[in-house]
Amino acid sequence: MDFKIEDIDFEKMSGLVPAIIQDQNTLKVLMQGFMNKASFEKTIKDNKVCFYSRSKERLWTKGEESGNFLNVKEILLDCDKDSLLIKVDPVGPVCHTGSDTCWDEENKSEGRFLHYLESVLESRKNAPPETSYTASLFAKGINKVAQKVGEEAVELVIEAKDDNEYLFLNESADLMYHYLVLLQYKGYTIADVEQILRERHK
C-alpha cells in the first residue's frame, strides 16, 4: 500500500468510500462494498476485508459467518482518492448466493484452486487439527516433507513411461500437493515462485 489512511477522502461521500474487490489471480471483480475509516483500519490490522455494512449499520468482516474471508494482497487508492481497489485471495465463494462473484459469474482460473489449497495448507500449519495428514507431515519435519516430494516425483516418472492417464494425473496431483506442502513448510508461497518465473519470462 503506497498511500496513508489520511490520503483517503472519506468525507466526499458522508464518511464512506466504495471498495472494489478484485481477485488477485484472475483480476476478476468479485464484489463491491463500502468502507469507513474504522473498517479500513480493521482491514489493515486483520489483513481481511472489513466493510461498513449500510444495512447492518456496523463493521462487517466479509466471511465472519461463512468463513469465506477475503485475504488482502494489495490495496490501491484511485486518482480522486475516493475509491479503493483491493486485490484479494478469496477463501471461498464470494457472494452470499454461493456464486464466485456478486454478478453470478464463475471465477475461471486453473490457478485459483491452487491458491485456495495453499491457504488451507497454511491454516494446517498454523492451527494443526489432529486428523489432518498435512499437519502430521508438518510435525515430522523437513526431512519427511522433502522426502515425500522426492518419492512422489519418482512415482510420477514411473507413470510417465506408461499410457495410463488416470495414474499419471493422480501421481501429478500427489506431487503438486506435496510440493505445496514443502513450499509452505519453508515459509514460501506460489507467488514467490511465480515471481521468479515472471522474471525469467522477461
Ligand SMILES: N=c1c2ncn([C@@H]3O[C@H](COP(=O)(O)OP(=O)(O)OP(=O)(O)O)[C@@H](O)[C@H]3O)c2ncn1[C@@H]1O[C@H](COP(=O)(O)O)[C@@H](O)[C@H]1O
Ligand atoms: N491434496 C491432498 C493430498 N494429496 C495426497 N494426499 C495424501 O498424501 C499421502 C501420500 O500418499 P502415500 O501413499 O505416499 O501415503 P503414506 O504411505 O500414507 O505416506 P507416508 O507414510 O509415506 O507419509 C496420502 O495419505 C494422501 O491422502 C493429500 N492429503 C491432503 N490433500 C489436501 O490437503 C488439504 C488438507 O487436508 P488435510 O491435511 O487432510 O486436512 C485438503 O484440501 C486435502 O484435500
